[in-house]
């Protein structure tokens with residue numbers, strides 16, 4: 186038995202939900218959302234920890250206070266979501282060495298300036314290399330613990346994107362941490378309420394199907410068939426795939442016919458960033474909590490080793506929670522070991538910074554985005570020197586299959602607002618395609634009848650000429 190819909194959306198993260206909402210608002214209500222997990226939200230996920238709700242995935246609304254309004258900030262304001270301004274600028278003046286001493290402000294400022302200069306030089310070198318010119322001067326690589334710590338902060342946080350960073354240019358430089366018991370994900374429930382049947386905050390609409398792991402997507406001239414791990418089959422005119430770039434790189438989804446080479450190459454060439462926030466709960470605070478002390482840094486000879494710390498007293502006073510952020514290889518290393526081992530490592534680092542008498546953490550929470558087969562990483566990471574073709578190919582539809590998600594957002598990849606806007610944009614392209622194919626339908630029917638009447642030995646010729654999908658995307 187198969188279920189039929191006009192459009193199937195794979196994934197109920199922010200891009201999948203915003204794509205479905207856009208379709209519904211434009212009269213396409215016969216949609217089906219298939220989500221692999223038992224919840225909506227994807228990489229926006231809250232979890233109770235200690236006595237509060239922490240965000241395992243997206244935590245900040247980045248890009249606020251600028252000339253344009255960030256649509257996610259607007260949604261949050263409508264919902265009265267509780268947020269807390271984050272000021273990272275002081276972090277560089279709270280750098281601890283392994284004996285617990287804070288590096289003098291002057292030294293930290295100098296190291297910071299040196300790292301910025303070196304990063305700019307590196308960027309220029311990359312640009313000149315792209316233009317096939319040879320550059321003379323190589324930037325010096327960071328060596329000391331403080332240089333390594335600053336390099337990590339700059340490259341894995343502040344400069345981890347293509348310059349100029351559209352989020353901050355368009356929407357403003359301020360960032361707000363979501364600190365609301367309802368969670369960041371409540372934005373998605375709010376959006377879903379507009380087009381799905383909900384009661385008491387629970388989605389009861391059978392157009393959303395949870396625990397449906399899509400494994401096969403088969404397209405033909407007439408439509409698309411989607412098969413899930415539990416043996417269900419769904420049919421539709423079109424499919425929107427919102428699974429992450431990491432999932433597309435894995436073998437979770439198989440396409441029939443296989444995706445063309447330009448598409449698979451683009452998918453494989455996009456880097457995936459792993460970003461892990463580890464939460465630690467303590468019986469009481471032992472770290473400084475005054476103004477400018479929310480973020481602090483640990484300088485170690487191994488780059489990225491428990492470097493970036495945040496206390497949660499600004500967001501949730503009295504929560505006694507610390508968060509340490511790891512990235513990439515360190516994230517993968519920690520995901521592969523037991524939480525007890527990670528806790529022991531974190532405690533050694535904290536004892537280095539704050540002395541041997543600090544209390545032992547009573548709880549630890551280690552999200553595993555890399556090993557999650559429905560994520561395979563935290564977000565897309567495009568090369569520093571932008572490559573428009575790469576992104577265009579990742580985003581381009583192949584026949585009746587459309588692609589969305591933060592990784593398809595030209596300006597805002599990696600962000601919640603990137604996912605939100607990408608979902609809308611993909612649905613707009615699909616609506617355009619549907620309109621065109623409706624206009625072409627009489628012509629299609631006519632050709633079909635010609636094919637039947639004349640028993641054309643090679644009907645493929647006709648379908649190649651007028652298939653609406655070929656016509657629109659020009660790529661099939």
Ligand SMILES: Cc1cc2nc3c(=O)[nH]c(=O)nc-3n(C[C@H](O)[C@H](O)[C@H](O)COP(=O)(O)OP(=O)(O)OC[C@H]3O[C@@H](n4cnc5c(N)ncnc54)[C@H](O)[C@@H]3O)c2cc1C
Nearest residue numbers: 196198199200221227228243244245399590591600601604
């Ligand atoms: C640790 C972390 C921190 C972050 N911090 C921030 C931040 O502070 N600010 C910010 O703006 N952004 C942040 N981000 C990025 C942000 O979370 C994402 O850009 C955004 O949520 C992505 O939304 P999406 O809809 O593109 O993808 P997703 O949320 O991943 O949605 C895709 C959905 O598809 C489902 N799926 C996958 N495979 C299948 C399948 N085979 N069948 C059915 N369903 C499937 C998944 O379960 C998921 O629900 C962070 C992300 C992480 C992981």
